[in-house]
Amino acid sequence: LSERFDSAWKKLRGQDKISEANIQEALRDVRRALLEADVNLQVVKAFVAEVQAQALGAEVVSGVNPGQQFIKIVNDELTKLMGETNAPLAKAETAPTVILMAGLQGTGKTTATAKLALHLRKESRSAMMVATDVYRPAAVDQLITLGKQIDIPVFDLGTDANPVEIARQGVAKAKEDGIDTVIVDTAGRLQIDPKMMAELAQIKEAVQPDEVLLVVDAMTGQEAANLTRSFHEEIGITGAILTKMDGDSRGGAALSVRQISGQPIKFIGVGEKVEALQPFYPDRMASRILGMGDVLTLVEKAQEAVDIADAEKLQEKILEAKFDFDDFLKQTRLMKNMGSLGGIMKMIPGMAGKISDDQLQQGETQLRRVEAMIKSMTKEERKNPELLSSSPSRRRRIARGSGYQDKDVSKLVSDFQKMRTMMQQMGSGQMGMPGMGGGF
Ligand code: GDP
Ligand code: MG
Numbered sequence: 001l002s003e004r005f006d007s008a009w010k011k012l013r014g015q016d017k018i019s020e021a022n023i024q025e026a027l028r029d030v031r032r033a034l035l036e037a038d039v040n041l042q043v044v045k046a047f048v049a050e051v052q053a054q055a056l057g058a059e060v061v062s063g064v065n066p067g068q069q070f071i072k073i074v075n076d077e078l079t080k081l082m083g084e085t086n087a088p089l090a091k092a093e094t095a096p097t098v099i100l101m102a103g104l105q106g107t108g109k110t111t112a113t114a115k116l117a118l119h120l121r122k123e124s125r126s127a128m129m130v131a132t133d134v135y136r137p138a139a140v141d142q143l144i145t146l147g148k149q150i151d152i153p154v155f156d157l158g159t160d161a162n163p164v165e166i167a168r169q170g171v172a173k174a175k176e177d178g179i180d181t182v183i184v185d186t187a188g189r190l191q192i193d194p195k196m197m198a199e200l201a202q203i204k205e206a207v208q209p210d211e212v213l214l215v216v217d218a219m220t221g222q223e224a225a226n227l228t229r230s231f232h233e234e235i236g237i238t239g240a241i242l243t244k245m246d247g248d249s250r251g252g253a254a255l256s257v258r259q260i261s262g263q264p265i266k267f268i269g270v271g272e273k274v275e276a277l278q279p280f281y282p283d284r285m286a287s288r289i290l291g292m293g294d295v296l297t298l299v300e301k302a303q304e305a306v307d308i309a310d311a312e313k314l315q316e317k318i319l320e321a322k323f324d325f326d327d328f329l330k331q332t333r334l335m336k337n338m339g340s341l342g343g344i345m346k347m348i349p350g351m352a353g354k355i356s357d358d359q360l361q362q363g364e365t366q367l368r369r370v371e372a373m374i375k376s377m378t379k380e381e382r383k384n385p386e387l388l389s390s391s392p393s394r395r396r397r398i399a400r401g402s403g404y405q406d407k408d409v410s411k412l413v414s415d416f417q418k419m420r421t422m423m424q425q426m427g428s429g430q431m432g433m434p435g436m437g438g439g440f
Contacts, residue, residue: 018058018066018073026067027052030074030290037250037289040225043259051077063302072299075286082254082282087239087264089120089181090210096128096174097181098207102200102231103215105188108243108269110139112215113185114146115269115277116241121152125180130170131156132163132203133187143185150274153179163187167203184209192227197234204235213266214240216253224253225260232261243269246276254285323420325382329374369404373412376401385420388413 015022027048034044051074060069091097099116101109110133117127129147131154133139140156147154155170167184174182184207189196204212214237216224231237240257245268254265265280287293374382376398381387388394388409395409402409 015066016060018055018060018070020052020056022066023052023055023070026070029067029292030071033291034252034255034289037252037255037291038221038224039252039289040222040256040260043225043256047077047081047255047259048074061299061302061306063305064299068295068299071290071292071295072303075290075292075296078255078286078290079283082258082280082285083264084282086279086281087266089116089266090238091125091181092210095181096171096179097125097211098171098209099181099183099211099213100200100204100207100209101183101185101213101215102235102237103188104192104217104227105136105190107188107215107217107220108241109188109215110142110146110185111272111274112213112241112243112267112269112277113143113183114150114152114274116183116267117147117152117181118150118274119267119277120181121150126178128153128155128170128174128177128179128182130154130167130174130182130184132166132170132184134159134161134163134166135187139187146274153177163199164202164206168206171207192230197230200235211239212237214257214261214263216240216242216257218242218244218249218251218253218268219247220253221249225256228257228260232263237261237263239263239266241265241267241269242280246270250291251285251288254280255289325374325377325385325416328416329371329382369408370412372402373398373404373409385413385416389417 031044031048034048035041039047052070054077055070055073058069058073060066064072089097089099101113103109113129117129120127129143129152131140131143133143137159140159144154144156146152155166155173157166157169163186170184171182184203186200186203187196212235214228214231216227220227228237228240240261240263242251242254242257242265245251251268257263257265265285268278268280268285270276270278287296290296377388381394381398388398392406395413396406399406399409
């Protein structure tokens with residue numbers, strides 16, 4: 001009842017949907033948070049305007065206000081913008097994979113070169129590092145020392161050779177030695193510099209890298225945007241490493257890099273030690289940049305409650321025997337929201353320990369297949385599963401659309417009918433509520 005009251009009250013005050021008027025304060029908070037996190041001003045403006053336009057009209061879930069709901073949407077969009085999942089390193093079809101490191105001086109290129117080499121070896125990929133920074137007296141030695149420390153070979157020709165030549169020969173040597181991945185460390189300057197760019201471009205031309213990683217210091221702040229633009233326009237990057245994330249920077253540079261280059265952040269550096277490298281996780285970074293963890297938790301809890309309400313509606317439908325493919329899809333999504341199938345199976349009394357990981361995996365694959373097939377159905381077919389029992393041509397169309405075979409669709413349809421019959425029996429009979437722990 002209080003829930004219904006809440007939604008009626010919201011409607012009265014124009015708070016049931018996100019509108020221009022009801023998120024003014026949240027908008028200000030979000031902008032301030034992003035700027036405080038050192039996201040470039042231009043990037044903030046463009047991003048916030050885009051999210052705002054998208055969010056208008058979105059339903060506000062019970063228990064939160066429009067501003068809070070908006071912040072959650074911002075967080076989701078931030079995560080999406082930064083790539084949703086972790087982007088792995090490139091791997092060339094024929095070894096060696098060549099990685100070119102680029103970035104300003106002092107950002108952590110040389111350190112990151114060693115960190116990457118160590119990371120690769122942990123993935124059973126052999127590595128070699130190439131020292132082309134001939135300008136700073138100690139730079140070559142620095143890489144050699146790191147190489148000794150982690151027992152990874154370093155190729156160098158001292159400080160008198162030409163960097164392009166060193167890179168070329170280094171990659172040739174790696175090929176000869178059957179090395180999996182060769183990482184070319186380069187010289188940086190304190191600022192964007194035409195000579196540095198020209199040399200990088202030449203090295204790139206000479207070694208044809210599979211990956212050009214821009215190394216960006218997380219403390220760079222507003223400048224990260226210009227920096228990325230220059231490197232991306234002049235050299236072309238395929239990804240970035242954000243270093244010094246162990247400091248108190250909120251990491252807004254990540255958003256600038258991503259927004260401007262369109263390329264993913266692949267790793268973050270979290271310390272001076274060679275082990276201090278972590279894969280980049282967009283969701284974690286989004287929350288760190290936004291810095292509004294409390295609001296996010298609140299909205300997530302509220303949303304879970306909505307999912308439960310959904311589940312209850314579903315239960316009613318089952319009892320009334322109106323369960324269709326749409327409901328089925330919703331239910332599988334609900335299961336996904338709640339975690340893996342494995343997690344759910346283990347919550348069912350008596351199930352824990354009875355199912356092997358293999359079986360669980362099969363179950364999850366099966367769910368994905370089913371989802372793909374249902375997505376290829378028309379609205380009408382989803383509402384009326386009977387249409388499919390009687391029409392081979394419909395089933396064929398769905399098979400083609402989803403990339404499965406006719407017999408897979410036929411099986412889905414007949415399984416679904418059986419399930420529905422069973423559900424009806426359970427719903428009306430002595431077997432108790434289906435699917436909620438009892439009745440098995
Ligand atoms: P390069 O000039 O780009 O090659 O930068 P270096 O690799 O020589 O690193 C410059 C300084 O930053 C060194 O003192 C490193 O120890 C330090 N550094 C590099 N990465 C990180 C990191 O992720 N966290 C911290 N705290 N320091 C780092
Ligand atoms: Mg260096």
